[in-house]
Amino acid sequence: MNTLANPFTDTGAFTWNDTMRETNPKERASYYVYFLGQNMSFFIVNTYAMLFFTDRLGISAAVIGTLFFVARIWAAVNDLILGVIIDKSHIKSGKYKPWINMASIALPIITISIFAIPDISMTGKITLASITYILWGMAYTVSDVPGFSIITVMTTNADERNTMLSLSRMFALSGLLVVSVVLMPIVNSYGWTTAAVCISAVSFLLMNFQRFFVKERHFTRNESIAVGKILKCLFGNKYLLIYYGAITVWFSCSTSMIVSSYFAVYNLGSHAYIGILMIFMVIPILMASIFVPPLIKKFGKNRVVLISAITNITIFVTYYFIGYSNIMVVFLMMTLNGLCSGVLNVTYPMYTADCIEYGAWKTGERTTGFSFAMQTFTTKLAQAVSAGVAGFLLTAFGYVPNVEQSESTLKGIFSMMTLVPATGVLGFVIIFGLFYKLKESDVEKYIKGNL
Numbered sequence: 372m373n374t375l376a377n378p379f380t381d382t383g384a385f386t387w388n389d390t391m392r393e394t395n396p397k398e399r400a401s402y403y404v405y406f407l408g409q410n411m412s413f414f415i416v417n418t419y420a421m422l423f424f425t426d427r428l429g430i431s432a433a434v435i436g437t438l439f440f441v442a443r444i445w446a447a448v449n450d451l452i453l454g455v456i457i458d459k460s461h462i463k464s465g466k467y468k469p470w471i472n473m474a475s476i477a478l479p480i481i482t483i484s485i486f487a488i489p490d491i492s493m494t495g496k497i498t499l500a501s502i503t504y505i506l507w508g509m510a511y512t513v514s515d516v517p518g519f520s521i522i523t524v525m526t527t528n529a530d531e532r533n534t535m536l537s538l539s540r541m542f543a544l545s546g547l548l549v550v551s552v553v554l555m556p557i558v559n560s561y562g563w564t565t566a567a568v569c570i571s572a573v574s575f576l577l578m579n580f581q582r583f584f585v586k587e588r589h590f591t592r593n594e595s596i597a598v599g600k601i602l603k604c605l606f607g608n609k610y611l612l613i614y615y616g617a618i619t620v621w622f623s624c625s626t627s628m629i630v631s632s633y634f635a636v637y638n639l640g641s642h643a644y645i646g647i648l649m650i651f652m653v654i655p656i657l658m659a660s661i662f663v664p665p666l667i668k669k670f671g672k673n674r675v676v677l678i679s680a681i682t683n684i685t686i687f688v689t690y691y692f693i694g695y696s697n698i699m700v701v702f703l704m705m706t707l708n709g710l711c712s713g714v715l716n717v718t719y720p721m722y723t724a725d726c727i728e729y730g731a732w733k734t735g736e737r738t739t740g741f742s743f744a745m746q747t748f749t750t751k752l753a754q755a756v757s758a759g760v761a762g763f764l765l766t767a768f769g770y771v772p773n774v775e776q777s778e779s780t781l782k783g784i785f786s787m788m789t790l791v792p793a794t795g796v797l798g799f800v801i802i803f804g805l806f807y808k809l810k811e812s813d814v815e816k817y818i819k820g821n822l
Contacts, residue, residue: 393526399535401580403542408577409514410546412482415554415570416507420485422632423563426772428488428496436762438501443755446508450748453516465587467517474514475578479571481507486567515747519720524587529818534664536720541660544653551649555642608730610809611742614722615749617802622753624795626787629761634784637776638695651705659713671811672718680800683711687793695785728817729809761787
């Protein structure tokens with residue numbers, strides 16, 4: 372047995388026999404930095420686009436909330452469509468890589484276009500914001516569904532898969548850390564468009580290493596399936612539905628990330644706090660990528676996830692009643708919430724992979740692309756709801772761009788940082804805790820039986 376201690380040779384979080392590892396260091400490295408680059412594009416849009424649209428372009432929060440809701444619903448539907456196409460496709464150059472290669476070019480380019488909208492008429496701004504944001508969501512779909520799915524044909528080793536998925540989430544969150552540190556200084560000095568070009572150039576470079584090193588080496592039976600069978604397999608996979616039903620409830624109320632920039636500017640009083648808050652959110656999530664795998668090994672995913680979720684609720688409620696007058700308390704609460712969120716961030720692609728094996732064992736059909744499409748579908752569906760809720764609540768609370776906000780508006784923004792997300796986590800705990808019963812030991816048996 373050999374304990375490994377390098378993110379590219381796979382961390383010491385897991386220990387297994389060297390002969391069972393199927394991927395090589397260059398392959399793993401390129402897989403990880405793909406998600407680093409992808410999520411640099413994701414986080415600049417997901418975290419800052421609403422602020423850019425409202426405060427720079429002057430579009431109302433309600434209009435942007437509606438745009439985000441419609442665009443993300445459409446992007447979520449695209450996930451399912453792409454999942455079906457992938458499961459039915461037989462492209463000579465690979466099942467997943469052609470899509471990833473395409474997205475590695477398109478996503479950074481469209482990211483730039485969002486932040487390059489000129490100061491024209493309001494109708495023109497809304498039109499361009501709608502077109503670019505919807506196109507960006509479609510490009511992100513093409514980067515995400517195959518990006519997660521490809522792990523199932525890179526290796527059949529369950530430990531190796533879990534470690535690679537865990538580390539891929541760590542690198543993905545490093546993208547948020549990079550954006551948090553460098554974006555606002557560039558924006559303040561050179562403007563939004565230049566900042567987007569800089570971020571997207573690095574994103575493009577990082578996403579394209581996989582083009583040369585990642586290999587598809589395992590092709591399982593029954594990968595070309597009729598649409599009717601795919602849907603039948605979906606509804607026959609109860610654990611996939613239960614898990615992502617719970618995730619949808621959680622993410623639908625996750626308004627804290629969306630309004631964190633507003634909270635920094637108006638509640639805390641400075642644009643400088645935007646990047647600082649993100650750092651206090653991201654570093655703990657990155658830490659979770661390191662300590663969660665051994666915790667899972669010792670206690671099991673289900674127990675670790677439930678305990679972290681219940682702790683997260685407690686922190687949100689405590690934070691609300693303590694308030695944000697003391698900046699050190701704000702940093703502490705952001706750190707604690709980041710640790711809890713990190714557990715979910717690390718584990719949710721693992722649950723998808725587990726449910727794929729369960730579904731293949733139960734139905735005899737393997738719907739990898741569609742199952743990972745369900746992962747991104749539910750994420751985007753929930754993000755659509757949370758973005759719409761954030762936009763409508765900002766308007767309901769009386770938010771007006773670029774002016775001092777009223778006390779009731781500030782209180783409303785703070786509630787979207789605390790009580791609203793706490794409600795979503797509570798819903799997740801109820802659904803997941805009562806109905807999800809799939810265990811790691813069962814998954815191991817399903818993997819062997821499905822080969």
